[in-house]
Amino acid sequence: MQIDLTGKTAVITGSTEGIGYAIASQLARAGADVVVNGRSEDKTTKAAERLKGEGGRGSVMAAAADLSTKEGCNALVGEVPHVDILINNAGIFQPIDFFDAEDEVWDRHWQVNVMSAIRLARAYLPGMEKQNWGRVIFIASESGFNIPVEMIHYGVSKTADIAVARGLAKRMAGTGVTVNSVLPGPTLTEGVEAMLAEERAKTGKPFEELATAFVKQHRGSSIIQRAASVEEIANLVTYLASPQASATTGASVRVDGGVLDTL
Numbered sequence: 521m522q523i524d525l526t527g528k529t530a531v532i533t534g535s536t537e538g539i540g541y542a543i544a545s546q547l548a549r550a551g552a553d554v555v556v557n558g559r560s561e562d563k564t565t566k567a568a569e570r571l572k573g574e575g576g577r578g579s580v581m582a583a584a585a586d587l588s589t590k591e592g593c594n595a596l597v598g599e600v601p602h603v604d605i606l607i608n609n610a611g612i613f614q615p616i617d618f619f620d621a622e623d624e625v626w627d628r629h630w631q632v633n634v635m636s637a638i639r640l641a642r643a644y645l646p647g648m649e650k651q652n653w654g655r656v657i658f659i660a661s662e663s664g665f666n667i668p669v670e671m672i673h674y675g676v677s678k679t680a681d682i683a684v685a686r687g688l689a690k691r692m693a694g695t696g697v698t699v700n701s702v703l704p705g706p707t708l709t710e711g712v713e714a715m716l717a718e719e720r721a722k723t724g725k726p727f728e729e730l731a732t733a734f735v736k737q738h739r740g741s742s743i744i745q746r747a748a749s750v751e752e753i754a755n756l757v758t759y760l761a762s763p764q765a766s767a768t769t770g771a772s773v774r775v776d777g778g779v780l781d782t783l
């Protein structure tokens with residue numbers, strides 16, 4: 521299968537590193553014009569420069585905006601008024617016990633993980649509907665089903681993403697616009713590295729070894745028994761963003777290494 525996204529503009533939120541960067545990189549190689557986003561101007565510009573260096577076929581643009589606020593989302597939409605492919609990837613995760621997680625923790629996860637995606641979908645879907653083609657993909661998590669006891673606030677935000685994606689797919693019924701959520705499992709990213717930093721400082725063990733131990737301890741049902749690479753997640757997202765995936769909509773598609781123990 522040859523995926524060609526020439527002429528399509530793709531916004532990937534939170535794409536200066538991690539899963540978002542890998543998605544931006546693959547979409548660019550498939551020919552899309554890619555918009556890289558992160559909070560800081562400096563990091564976003566550097567990520568866009570790095571991406572340009574990879575030699576994708578489409579153009580690369582940097583659009584820094586803090587998507588945790590309505591103003592930040594509006595700024596991104598102002599800079600990039602029309603997109604064909606929206607990847608709602610920006611997300612935060614912080615293990616905090618339920619009894620220590622104050623309202624601020626819940627609110628922060630809600631704003632970044634859910635409201636940014638809702639605001640951008642609301643802004644971009646009408647243009648996609650009008651042209652009868654579009655792709656919206658929410659990067660949710662297996663944690664949206666399998667609520668992690670160490671970060672219930674995060675799991676709930678991801679359940680919401682899956683629900684919003686399903687609802688929006690139905691709202692776009694009969695059009696060429698698909699809306700799906702993708703459910704990664706533990707994945708080797710800078711975000712996970714930060715989460716394991718304390719343990720790394722304590723044990724001196726390499727990041728990959730700690731990530732594998734994390735998977736075995738906290739996601740024991742994992743069939744692959746390791747964390748995924750960012751490329752493994754981006755492969756699925758690139759397919760769902762492609763014209764070939766036109767009959768997949770309203771789905772929550774797993775790339776979790778088998779963590780979710782359901783049929």
Ligand code: NAD
Pocket residue numbers: 533534535536537538539540557558559585586587588608609610611612613632659660661662703704705706707708709710711712
């Ligand atoms: P990461 O921390 O490595 O990267 C996060 C990206 O989001 C960065 O580019 C950062 O700049 C950006 N970001 C954070 N807050 C932002 C904001 N307010 N405005 C704009 N950009 C912002 O994260 P990751 O591990 O690559 O995760 C990406 C997505 O995948 C998240 O939605 C996460 O919940 C989901 N996910 C990750 C894993 C995992 O194990 N890494 C597993 C399942 C789901």
